[in-house]
Amino acid sequence: MQTEFANDQIRHRYEELQTLESRGIEPFPYSYDRTHSSQQILATFRDDDPSSLADVSIAGRIMAIRRMGKATFFHIQDAEGKIQCYIKADELPEQYEILRLLDLGDIVGVRGFVFRTRTGEVTVHCQQLHLLCKSLRPLPVVKEERDEHGNVIVHDAFSDKEQRYRRRYIDLIVNPHVRETFIVRSRMITAIRRYFDSRGWLEVETPILQPLYGGASARPFTTYLNALDMPLYLRIADELYLKRLIVGGFEGVYEISKNFRNEGIDRMHNPEFTALEIYVAYRDYHWMMDMTEDLLATVTAEVRGQSSLLRADGSEIPLQRPFRRVRLLDAIAESVGQPINGCSEQELAMLCKRFDVELPPSPSRAKMIDELFSKLVQPQLVEPTFVTDYPVEMSPLAKRHRSEPSLVERFELFIGGMEIANAFSELNDPRDQRQRFEEQARLRAGGDDEAMVLDEDFLMALEIGMPPTAGLGIGIDRLAMLMTGAASIRDVILFPLMRPEPPHRPLEE
């Protein structure tokens, strides 16, 4: 095997690897039995009774080494944190020689007894040292210091965003808050599942590869199925399949799904993202608002241990129930200082002009309302706010408002200026649904390539009959941002989409 070395550090590690093997050390052994995690030791050590930790085995990655001649301190890091280890040459002469060949980043097993050093740190006194994996590339070296107030000062943090996203494994090793972010994300999803499961709603899986895409307004990714010689789309939403399941007789179904939208990438958008959708039979959007409030309050309390969310600037957003509820047109009216309800298209256009809201040529009423809202209202919606009752043209899958036929029974939840959730009383009248699809077809014919596609089978399902149903979608990534105070959706997605790197230039020997 020909190995090319990018630099002296890598070359040196390969040389150490050879030396270790020549001394009969297996650099990549198969397993190691641990008795404790780092945190179990730190949490249970008692100065008045160290005997309970007189023989422990731990394993982890070497994150710091302080060699002092015939004694060495090093920190190893496992999934829960770091712990210091101590090894003396005169006690373990052979293994001390091995330690000379180890580096930052190597993974080792340490067996020994636990004590407290003179400077007060609980430490494992090494009596056996095992190499568990030789690391052949240098890790970014991040050092930490504690000031007199106990605050951790991080020196030279691995901060280059491109490298952090491309090499998430390194990011996770050297930036503890990153690991914490993804643990919080996972706990959040677990808490949501628990909430739904405990109410008897069924988690299901619906197609990612779809012959027709629907359930949202977005450009899809297209692919091709050779076996059936047909184009397929990656789902932009799972809404139409989940409603078919309500038709089928399930009374509560949910799915946590990866969706794919062929649109721009920015702090709030990744081409693939995680959505939660849930549909509950015999309920309407009023019920769904209450449920959403309860869900978020429950999950937030469970995940964060407090009833507030976190913004990227460090400020907290209290989750006080009930959340504010405001009708869309009222919210706009409040911002522009005049009622919107009876506005003609011309009056709306003048309002847009007055507030510097940019519009496409010949915009519809709904488009102008949407633009006014996005520009003037949405950025102000920091504390949780349900915005309700949207124009029917903007919501082709939502049921008409029971008392305002030009509106639909829909709400969106905004927190921190972000749209977090979207929900309707679901349209279950197949006649109205067909009309709405036909309207979408007209928009599509007029050049709107994000208008929805008519789905005959979905209409057939509605003709079979769907009970009154409330549906809800939640942007899981954005909710995770609020749980962790992340500034970008990329900070809550383990492997965000990146352009491929240019190939590494091969190095001559």
Place this chain on the structure above:
RNA sequence: GACCCCGUAGCUCAGUGGUAGAGCAUCUGACUUUUAAUCAGAGGGCCGCAGGUUCGAUCCCUGCCGGGGUCACCA
């Protein structure tokens, strides 16, 4: 897609029209309770890529590649 900013050692960054510097990391030596360990010494760079201007470019200009941000698009 448009505009702005960025790309220098493994990491974090300085810097100059005369082909580079720091801290940490690495290497050699000293050190048996250290913790940003310390002390002495050393090595390490196609300064993102390509072209142009210039006697001379890492620096100025253009294009490209990659990243970040703002906007547009979009939830």
